[in-house]
Amino acid sequence: MDEISLFEERSKEFYKDYLPHVSIDCVVFGFHSNTLKVLLIRMKGQEHWGLPGGYVGKDEHIDDAAIRILKSRTGAEKVFLEQFKAFGNTGRSEKDLSYLPESIWFRQRFISVGYYALVDYEQIIPVVDDISTACEWKSVHELPAMMMDHRQIYEAALENMRFQLNYKPIGYNLLPEEFTMPDLQKLYETILGKPLSRSNFQRKMLAYDIFIKHDKERKGGAHRSPILYSFDQVKYQAALKTGLKEAW
Amino acid sequence: MDEISLFEERSKEFYKDYLPHVSIDCVVFGFHSNTLKVLLIRMKGQEHWGLPGGYVGKDEHIDDAAIRILKSRTGAEKVFLEQFKAFGNTGRSEKDLSYLPESIWFRQRFISVGYYALVDYEQIIPVVDDISTACEWKSVHELPAMMMDHRQIYEAALENMRFQLNYKPIGYNLLPEEFTMPDLQKLYETILGKPLSRSNFQRKMLAYDIFIKHDKERKGGAHRSPILYSFDQVKYQAALKTGLKEAW
């Protein structure tokens, strides 16, 4: 079955179950081998990659829709999810979807609500659903061309995450349970988009007093082993409430 | 004509012109006599106040719709407008609008896109349109009860503005052309929700070197007259690009 027939088939359900004109796109971030990753899919019939997305049930809260969509893509139940902006250009999908017949659900004009999700890379299994041909992690340093305005949505998500770095448990949700200061620094450098001083970074982070220091190191490599830390949830959450720097 | 007949009448146009299920709500901030204000309306048939809002033309960019809505309410053409979040609870309007017949446009489920606007209080003339009975400035310190989830939208707008205080021209857009350091401090204190040290605030702001100091003061009051300043647009915009504090 070619994708157009498939889409026609699926359109019937979509029109029945979902709210028209409203969609959801998720920017799913993971962190693996010192690199920030984004989960991308390839929709059937599309050359370019896109963000995993979906639609909102006629009687479903948009946040619940995002949770559902994310679970269907990653299997993950409890993920950090933050809605950050809506995207409603006219002609958002024109370039990539105008080859489809107008009756197909996807040809509508959609106002897309953008969410970003933070997941533990190791805990997730990307799922390819029936309207896509691929679902893979891509490094943010080597992002492929993306369909529609998804690149812009990704950029907005990253910027939003940057703003929230001192107020939301971003480190906790992207890193594994145990991690090292160099790990955390790489994550911060990627999100902030600039290099940070190694010694000063460590001094500052440790001064927050939000970590539990473990009595073990991570071996591997011909050099001194870094100490493993975890977040001290109580202190961490308390510190996030007022923000990790507090300039004013 | 009672409001139900009116709404039935207007519903026809709405269904014809606007995208269903998508609405826009604007949190319009102004600053007057050292107080932050929000523009609120009272919809016909409603006890509680609400945010000025509207709908998106079937072929209109959501940002353009927000600009149009704002202009119709304030007459202002060029206002600072920032979209910050979408609101899509099910039953958002149930409490306040379920008394209306189901056929009426307003009874739909709407996903509302939230914008906040910063305007010069002096330049604006609040407009009461045909579906509302009032349109007035209210002090954020004495906000009346609000309909639907509008209180929550307002809170989110304020929080967003707080986060953006160092990155967007918030002072410039809320204050008149000429202002004093005590004015600016009051504005910051209201947005941040806490008192700031007078002398240290002034030292810090002036150190940014983003102001033009005028050779005059504002007289009035049995005390020393504060110096008038304006923003130096070139330096101001440049400073905002990297942020006014830069902790990392």
Place this chain on the structure above:
DNA sequence: GCCCATTGTCTCATTATGATACAATGATAA
């Protein structure tokens, strides 16, 4: 002309930051 509230500016102790140095560690290879 005195009083008082408010503003502009300064000082000083404390803290945070940037830059740099250096010892500690663990794998590798001689």
Place this chain on the structure above:
DNA sequence: TTATCATTGTATCATAATGAGACAATGGGC
């Protein structure tokens, strides 16, 4: 076993930023 080297943990020092407080300057009211 020991030397080597990359990386990490930690210390140091100069500089900058911040918090707290003092005090003089100003303008209107009495």
